Amino acid sequence: MIPVNLFLMVAGFVLVLLPFLKGKMQQAGWLVGVVLMAGLSAVPAWRALTGTPVEWLLPGNVVTGEIPLRLDGLSAWFILIIDLVFLSGAFYGVHYLHFYHADRNTLTLHYLSFLLLQGALLLLCVVQNSLVFMVLWEVMTISAFVAVIFEHEKWITVKAGINFLIQSHVSLLLLMVGFLYGAIQTGSYDFAALSSLPGGKGAATALMFLFIAGFGIKAGFVPFHTWLPHAHPAAPAHISGIMSGVIIKIGIFGILRMLLLLPMDYTTIGYMLLLLSLVSGVYGVMLAIVQHNLKKLLAYHSIENIGIIGLGIAVGTIGLGSGHSFLVTLGFAGALLHTLNHALFKSLLFYTAGNVYQATHTLHIEHLGGVMKKMPLTALLFLVAAIAICGIPPFNGFVSEFLVYTGLYSWMREASLVALVVIIFTIMGLVLIGGLALLCFTKAFGIVFLGSARKETPHAVGEVSARQLAPLWILALLILLIGTFPQWFTQALAEPLALFSSTMTAGLSVIPGHSSSFSSGMVAPAAGVGEPLTTVTGIVSPVAVAAWGIIGISLLLWAIRSLVLRSSRQETSPTWSCGYVAPNPKLQYTAGSFARSYTKLFRGVLTFSRKEKGVEAIFPVGGHYESHASDKVEQWVIDKPVNGFQWLMSRFLFLQNGKLQVYILYGILFIAAVILLPVLAGWFSALLVFLKQL
Amino acid sequence: MLSALLIIAASLFFTGLINRTKSWTSGRKGPGVLQPLRDVYRLFRKGSVYPATAGVLFRVAPTIYLASLLMALLVVPFGQEKGVLSFNGDFIFFAYVLALGRFLTIVAALDTGSSFEGMGASREALYGMLAEPAFFVLMGSLALLTGHTSFHEIFNALHLGSWISYALATLATFVLVMIAMIENSRMPVDDPKTHLELTMVHEVMILDHSGFDLGLILTAGYLKFALFGALVVNLFIGMVPTGYAIPLFFLIQTGMAITIGGIESFMARFRMSHNPQFITVLTSVALLVFFGVLLLSGRFL
Numbered sequence: 001m002i003p004v005n006l007f008l009m010v011a012g013f014v015l016v017l018l019p020f021l022k023g024k025m026q027q028a029g030w031l032v033g034v035v036l037m038a039g040l041s042a043v044p045a046w047r048a049l050t051g052t053p054v055e056w057l058l059p060g061n062v063v064t065g066e067i068p069l070r071l072d073g074l075s076a077w078f079i080l081i082i083d084l085v086f087l088s089g090a091f092y093g094v095h096y097l098h099f100y101h102a103d104r105n106t107l108t109l110h111y112l113s114f115l116l117l118q119g120a121l122l123l124l125c126v127v128q129n130s131l132v133f134m135v136l137w138e139v140m141t142i143s144a145f146v147a148v149i150f151e152h153e154k155w156i157t158v159k160a161g162i163n164f165l166i167q168s169h170v171s172l173l174l175l176m177v178g179f180l181y182g183a184i185q186t187g188s189y190d191f192a193a194l195s196s197l198p199g200g201k202g203a204a205t206a207l208m209f210l211f212i213a214g215f216g217i218k219a220g221f222v223p224f225h226t227w228l229p230h231a232h233p234a235a236p237a238h239i240s241g242i243m244s245g246v247i248i249k250i251g252i253f254g255i256l257r258m259l260l261l262l263p264m265d266y267t268t269i270g271y272m273l274l275l276l277s278l279v280s281g282v283y284g285v286m287l288a289i290v291q292h293n294l295k296k297l298l299a300y301h302s303i304e305n306i307g308i309i310g311l312g313i314a315v316g317t318i319g320l321g322s323g324h325s326f327l328v329t330l331g332f333a334g335a336l337l338h339t340l341n342h343a344l345f346k347s348l349l350f351y352t353a354g355n356v357y358q359a360t361h362t363l364h365i366e367h368l369g370g371v372m373k374k375m376p377l378t379a380l381l382f383l384v385a386a387i388a389i390c391g392i393p394p395f396n397g398f399v400s401e402f403l404v405y406t407g408l409y410s411w412m413r414e415a416s417l418v419a420l421v422v423i424i425f426t427i428m429g430l431v432l433i434g435g436l437a438l439l440c441f442t443k444a445f446g447i448v449f450l451g452s453a454r455k456e457t458p459h460a461v462g463e464v465s466a467r468q469l470a471p472l473w474i475l476a477l478l479i480l481l482i483g484t485f486p487q488w489f490t491q492a493l494a495e496p497l498a499l500f501s502s503t504m505t506a507g508l509s510v511i512p513g514h515s516s517s518f519s520s521g522m523v524a525p526a527a528g529v530g531e532p533l534t535t536v537t538g539i540v541s542p543v544a545v546a547a548w549g550i551i552g553i554s555l556l557l558w559a560i561r562s563l564v565l566r567s568s569r570q571e572t573s574p575t576w577s578c579g580y581v582a583p584n585p586k587l588q589y590t591a592g593s594f595a596r597s598y599t600k601l602f603r604g605v606l607t608f609s610r611k612e613k614g615v616e617a618i619f620p621v622g623g624h625y626e627s628h629a630s631d632k633v634e635q636w637v638i639d640k641p642v643n644g645f646q647w648l649m650s651r652f653l654f655l656q657n658g659k660l661q662v663y664i665l666y667g668i669l670f671i672a673a674v675i676l677l678p679v680l681a682g683w684f685s686a687l688l689v690f691l692k693q694l
Numbered sequence: 695m696l697s698a699l700l701i702i703a704a705s706l707f708f709t710g711l712i713n714r715t716k717s718w719t720s721g722r723k724g725p726g727v728l729q730p731l732r733d734v735y736r737l738f739r740k741g742s743v744y745p746a747t748a749g750v751l752f753r754v755a756p757t758i759y760l761a762s763l764l765m766a767l768l769v770v771p772f773g774q775e776k777g778v779l780s781f782n783g784d785f786i787f788f789a790y791v792l793a794l795g796r797f798l799t800i801v802a803a804l805d806t807g808s809s810f811e812g813m814g815a816s817r818e819a820l821y822g823m824l825a826e827p828a829f830f831v832l833m834g835s836l837a838l839l840t841g842h843t844s845f846h847e848i849f850n851a852l853h854l855g856s857w858i859s860y861a862l863a864t865l866a867t868f869v870l871v872m873i874a875m876i877e878n879s880r881m882p883v884d885d886p887k888t889h890l891e892l893t894m895v896h897e898v899m900i901l902d903h904s905g906f907d908l909g910l911i912l913t914a915g916y917l918k919f920a921l922f923g924a925l926v927v928n929l930f931i932g933m934v935p936t937g938y939a940i941p942l943f944f945l946i947q948t949g950m951a952i953t954i955g956g957i958e959s960f961m962a963r964f965r966m967s968h969n970p971q972f973i974t975v976l977t978s979v980a981l982l983v984f985f986g987v988l989l990l991s992g993r994f995l
């Protein structure tokens with residue numbers, strides 16, 4: 001009992017104390033709170049991850065009943081990711097928020113919401129009482145909302161925040177329906193009861209669909225993603241990093257948790273998830289390329305990465321359904337590792353984007369350029385994260401994508417015709433995602449950081465302080481570490497993977513005869529249920545060698561190059577521009593033109609709105625061209641229905657005419673209706689009785 | 695190790711041979727087969743001129759580009775000999791490590807701030823993205839056919855027997871050769887000899903590189919040809935003992951170089967706007983191979 005109570009006490013104490021502190025003290029109190037909460041949760045989580053899962057039982061109250069808190073491998077993995085991102089976010093955020101120090105009330109509110117958010121997320125990973133889970137879900141949503149609207153004087157920020165709030169409540173509504181259905185059917189709010197859901201596979205599968213929609217809104221699967229590209233750019237940089245790093249991951253956590261609990265038809269759910277993830281992945285990156293706002297671009301990329309994580313989950317789930325243990329291992333290992341990887345590089349990308357914003361006061365890609373010369377370290381960190389997110393070795397993104405690929409390719413040997421066609425198109429999708437991500441990030445990095453500045457900034461641009469960069473270096477180091485020593489991290493996955501394997505053994509007792517269908521044994525040597533760990537480690541360790549190879553060869557070549565160049569002459573001269581002698585920064589390629597051949601190719605999927613004034617006459621006075629990509633899914637799923645609903649509601653506008661007398665009349669009519677309806681019903685039933693007697 | 699050495703050996707004459715073929719078909723005397731090597735040697739000794747806008751990345755990129763190719767070279771096997779590194783899914787690594795090189799060359803091109811290079815970079819990114827699925831689908835088909843997931847095992851288990859397997863091998867060769875042409879920015883997609891910056895892809899990206907760095911990029915280009923040539927060779931020599939395989943290797947590489955020279959001599963470059971269409975066709979051909987494999991392995995009932 002002690003760790004949880006201690007955690008709640010510390011959290012409560014800090015939350016109560018914080019509003020009474022001032023300035024530096026308040027800041028310090030906030031950081032202490034974040035560190036304490038992270039530390040108190042990380043210790044038991046680490047122990048759970050290394051093999052000692054714990055379970056606590058809080059007494060709860062009359063409404064909730066007993067509140068079981070279960071800390072198993074899966075929870076532990078997510079708790080550690082949350083801690084990592086929150087710690088880096090807090091220590092980065094301290095410096096990022098420095099510029100807003102005058103606005104004390106907003107800062108206090110921000111600190112409180114930050115702590116509440118952290119506490120709620122951590123508890124969500126362990127609480128297994130659906131009622132308390134939903135309350136925490138709501139706490140998380142509201143505190144995230146408050147954290148997002150930090151710059152609440154901008155109307156676009158508030159609009160994005162409210163959009164987030166509403167969509168999160170749709171998510172909550174779906175979850176509520178699901179959980180209440182489960183509670184009514186099983187008679188208990190305990191998650192564990194869900195595994196004995198009556199109604200067989202059909203009911204569980206239907207319930208899972210509901211949960212996928214509910215958690216999918218939070219995770220940002222297409223078509224539930226529309227809040228995400230608005231909320232991320234609106235939030236301050238450290239909150240964007242946290243949202244993308246962990247808040248959307250809690251949706252992934254929810255889906256994984258339900259996969260472990262509900263006795264569903266895994267194959268159906270697996271294929272559905274596969275489709276959903278593939279669409280999310282490809283659509284997310286396709287939209288990312290055409291964004292002009294750096295943070296919005298990154299937000300769309302989160303959707304893409306959720307798609308990749310989802311692909312891993314889908315492959316694993318299909319493995320659960322068909323009884324292929326190597327698929328379960330590779331799929332879920334890929335998904336879980338990519339969850340960590342994405343948390344690392346995406347938060348790093350958002351933090352570095354925040355640095356750029358701080359220095360230049362804009363995130364408009366077309367206005368930036370040449371930032372690398374002014375902020376070399378920020379640029380280096382962004383580059384590392386950008387290469388990692390494209391899934392390119394020697395960084396971490398490659399390792400998790402490699403696991404998903406290996407899963408798909410090894411599945412081929414066992415698959416039926418339909419499955420094979422699905423596999424080949426999934427592989428094509430995943431490759432396309434990789435290629436598009438490369439296009440997207442060469443654009444983002446190249447246009448923002450390279451070349452020369454496209455627009456004068458009103459003041460000098462300089463590197464941020466070393467202390468602000470410190471948490472970023474740690475993230476970058478972890479990115480490199482996972483790329484070069486993936487074994488360490490896949491070993492840590494043993495516990496969570498064992499959970500999924502044991503789900504399969506439980507399922508296999510229902511359909512015997514499937515367990516040993518893995519016969520040829522060349523790859524992923526027949527991973528027995530008890531040893532998922534050796535397989536994954538065996539698969540990723542040569543990747544580590546190869547990653548070291550890249551680093552080694554590069555360093556060797558670089559050494560040779562430096563040696564040779566020491567004696568040779570080096571000069572600088574203007575860039576070649578066909579003999580044109582007065583090039584200026586406006587002649588540079590823009591982000592729009594970099595993506596142009598792509599947008600022409602995919603114009604069926606993308607929609608643009610253009611504003612343009614051509615350059616005319618002999619002495620042109622100036623022209624301009626602006627294009628904005630809009631999200632088709634958002635138009636169809638959100639905008640059109642909402643507009644339709646508004647139209648319908650506006651038909652009743654005549655009721656709201658501003659006359660007090662009429663409003664009193666409405667009141668009287670309402671009261672009369674309330675009184676009369678039962679009387680009328682009584683008469684009606686009497687009439688029915690009378691008619692029957694006739 | 696043998697495969698790495700052989701590929702390096704083949705890269706010594708591959709590009710020279712292409713140029714020789716081109717000069718022969720156009721009735722010129724032409725440079726010697728080893729001229730590309732002399733070019734690179736000369737470049738290695740020269741000083742460099744860097745554009746004023748370019749920063750560190752512009753200087754680092756060529757090194758990593760060549761390093762990525764050398765790394766890719768290490769996973770390619772030779773017949774029954776493994777590559778230096780051989781593991782399950784090494785072809786995934788092969789494609790992604792080439793992407794590392796592509797990422798850095800694109801970024802280096804953008805570092806110059808030149809519109810021309812930006813244009814080339816944009817095209818390179820797009821074509822690379824479009825060509826990659828073809829490679830993965832092709833490897834997927836071979837993996838399905840043989841039941842293995844590493845270059846060495848796949849090529850070793852690949853035997854050509856029935857008429858359909860010959861058809862598939864032909865298609866696979868076609869796809870690989872075309873991917874090699876795209877990766878090397880050669881004829882149907884890009885013309886290395888064009889003199890107009892607007893119509894270049896790869897050449898325009900390296901306009902501002904000079905001296906040692908340009909030498910590294912050219913070396914990488916030579917290696918890339920031999921690398922894809924080695925993949926094509928591997929399609930055919932899986933069952934052949936090493937002693938016969940080595941002459942066969944050089945024979946096929948020579949044949950491929952002459953073919954490429956021939957294509958370059960008798961074919962015109964596509965219009966830029968038709969390139970994506972052409973590259974996507976490669977993926978369809980790879981899918982054709984895939985369905986052929988399905989047919990062959992009796993998965994169609």
